[in-house]
Amino acid sequence: MLFALVVLAAGIGMRDPWPPDEPRFALVARQMLESGQWLFPHRGMELYADKPPLLMWTEAVWMWLTGGWRGAFLLTSLFSGLGTLALVAHLGRRLWHPRVGLYAAAIVLTTMAFVDMVKHGQIDPLSLFWITLANTGLLLHCLRGPDWKMYWLGCFAAGLGVITKGVGVIALLMLIPYAVMRVRQWPGLTRTQGDGWRWAGGALAFLLAIALWLAPMLITAYGLRTPEYLAYVQDILFHQTADRYANSWMHEEDPWFFLLVILRLWLPTWLLIPFLVPRWREALRLREPRVWMPLVWFVLILVFFSLPSGKRAIYIVPGLPMLALAMAPYIGDLLKTRWMPRLAFAITLVTGAVFVGVGAWAWMGAPAAARRIAAGYELPDNGRALWLCVIAAGIAFMVAAAVCRPRRGALALMLGVGLAWIVWPVATYPLLNANQSAAQLMSEADARIGPEGQLALVSWREEVLYQARRPVVEFGFVRDAALQMADARAWQRADPAHRWILLNEDALDSCVIREKVVDVGIANRVRSALLPGDGSRVGCVPEALSAAPVAE
Template identity: 50%
Template sequence: MDDARQRRELFWFLAIAFVVLAAGIGLRAPWPADEPRFALVAKQMWDSGQWLFPHRGHELYADKPPLFFWLIGACYAVVRNWNIAFLLPSLIAAMATLWLTYDLGRRLFSHRAGLWAAIGVLACAQFLYQAKRAQIDPTVVCFITLGVYGIARHVLRGPSHGGPAWRWYWIGCFAAGLGVISKGVGFLALLMLVPYAWMRWRKWDGLAQLGSHNAWRWSAGALAFLAAIALWFAPMVITAMTSGDAEHRAYLHELLFKQTATRYASAWHHTQPFWYFLPIIAGFWMPFALALPWVAPRWRDAWRARDARVWLPLAWAVLVLVFFSASPGKRDMYILPMLPMVALAAGPYLADVVGKRGFRACLVALVVVLGLVFLGAGLFAVLRDPSFEVRIESERGLDPASDALWWLLAACGAAMLAAMAWWRRDALRGSAVALSLLVIVLFSGTAVLLDPENSSRAVMERGRALAGDATLGLVGWKEQNLLQAVGPTEDFGFRQPFDVQFAAGLTWLRMDPAHRRLFVLDEALDKCVDRSKAQPVGTANRRAWWVVDANAVAGCR
């Protein structure tokens, strides 16, 4: 295949991926979970100019290192719109991950293998969902993929890659360090050196010829890894140890111990069994996961052929799976860093697999069933009043008289089925168009319809209307409340128990009752409050809120 055609295919793939991944950006504010927290931390960094120690309200936020928040802030510096900026790091990271997967596949195998590997990543429901959310995972996946990419370019040999490439090895180690200061687990990229050492000892095919007198060059990789971490860690530690601020030292201790070692070894939430990630791969990696039963025999043959180009990335993915499975705390997105390397190992075989009649039948069945589910659920909700319609409309603050959400679901299903009917003789193209339409229409439509409730924007606007010009003191608040607050606000700690927050808020309110009001979560409203004198604000994210003035708390002590 000539270079011009290869460039065209890559261009159209990346263009389609960009449209699918970018659809909906700017149409909504941050939604729980996680998005409002990260956007709020980034906004407070920007407003305060304090970039070393993240804050959530008045409290230091030690759950995550700050690199992701810096990236959101950098995007805001360019676009000057938080509703756009908070999603840009995920979009950029996802596009970079696709390109890295393609380019490594091209170098190790061929252009077509690299393209199919990138398609495999994009054709994964978990990747699509995470790429369209402002969570840290797409960014850390990008850094880990860059780390693995750099190491693989150094130690593997393919038709377009002769190796060794020490600079790429050092870049890979540096990227792993950046992953550490984004979510702590960036070091996983370095695990690729473990199966590499074993394969080199066993003299597998596909490895670059590296001399035996390169100890200082290998050691420089550790320096590059530590240098990336030191970009933030060094000034943060120096400041924490010399500022005399007890909060800074507490932040350092919690970040290094509770949020890393303790969270991994003795997780206090999201506990799951050892085998938890296997059904995640089978279900959340659809439709890419459909190809794995046909790819598995090819991997067996590659093992027998001792092909390191296939098994080095695959062995690394297995190590990542074991690493996260060993921890009692598990969430579905933890294994997302595996995906690019699994797709890379499948890339040389996917062109043949997608031509199999059995695979195409499974793919068509999956897409048609999805289309029928969306169409059927949407029409059923429009024509009848099923319990799921009533529940969802109540939980999401939707007008029961409006069927916009259900028409949207029906339109998604109808568009999918129409695409499959139009391209009935080309299952791959029909499925690609149908799934692309689903992602674009569903994410864009729900962004418009659900944003007032999911972002808490509507309830904060109503709270401000009730409070007038008074300062709102937030009690039992969530990050989206402070992020979407209109006008002056005060908070009394985020992690403090509700009764402690309410007591502090009560003292604060009585200091200037004419110019202050409390904005209180229903569960945090003390029994002493006279609810007949409090003002109900409404609900957001299944939580009810009140505005309370001095008259309503007159009986409180």
């Protein structure tokens, strides 16, 4: 756990929120603190209904406790990651023995997708923790019970998962393999008689957790009965949940998308699966529920997230702890073989060589791909400093290989992964933060408009508002950019000498006088510009608006 703390915490406090998700949640959390409005999150002037507010609550609390510390937005992810590892270790110990718990936690920590997720201030690490806690309660009750308190805790945690992201209910799918195995008389299962009311208590615990937020939110919304709040209720309860699942409008991917995600991002974990299939087959023959309950649940969530067209790689990470739990009982035997430590050692060396080779090639040769990456981050000298960071990550793998040697190849691989995840953020965060967080962009805009200048945002992104150096005016986030621009021009005409409009270049319309536009640089591959008070043609109507039909 100390090793995990160092790996997962490396870099915290060295950067600001980065897109796409971090600035949104940090901005909403900061506005909660500033406004005192906790039930209805706001993004700027508009209600934010994409996600329930639990993550934003936790980030706001961290900001308050730390006095607005720069790294506060990452603390929820850090403690969620550590909590997930602790739960997996505890579950492995209770179901098997302490070493199995250690192996399970090590598998999770070594998996690239897990560490990458925990190092971002997204909603998914907290969702992962609640789902893992729910699975822990359900498995301990179903396999080491009856333990009704753990069962109720598991159902309550699933409800907290719902008010975190909406998908916490997938933890309850664990009851499907339990029911099937119980009908088929598998050994090792908890069997109860006449306890229907206790099973029903799980549903009550699940709904109680959801009601902690849902009840006061609905009471307030329907008490106020304004169109804005009623639309919020409709959006968050239906459009962003059932409608988003059944009729996805973003991130459309093929049905086999998650299999490719596992091959690409679940390294090195999936490399063990071919060697474990015979052991899982033997566990099926022996009807071993400690292996097959978590394994079937993993398959169920893989199917669950593969059915809709909208998919993101991060969606299936909650399945990783249960997959690791199904793998862990057999890791000890694999470590006793001669080939397994040597294979892990070889992977460590090859990984280090690839990182060093690619980094050296980009550093010395500056190929077109390297120049494009450097230009996107606005890095000088073709990004040579970034390629040194890549080389440093490769050296971390090689150092681990040199220290552990082939005999302890598995430890070399885990140590190499951990060292690389320490080196990479510590080296790259200071290098990339000014561009990624839009801090440099907003600093340049602030300097350009002068101490008496006033700033409005059009077609803006959350990191721009989060990094604003002074109070700004905005005209909505999801509104059409042309309507935002029309309102911004009306605002600017009241004091053209001091009022400026900051917008991305795509929002510059046909009424803009291009010679007057002030370029303020690129942030996250989006070029932004400042429009002064005399930067638009007087009396001009943009083509997009003039072509629009007149409302009756």
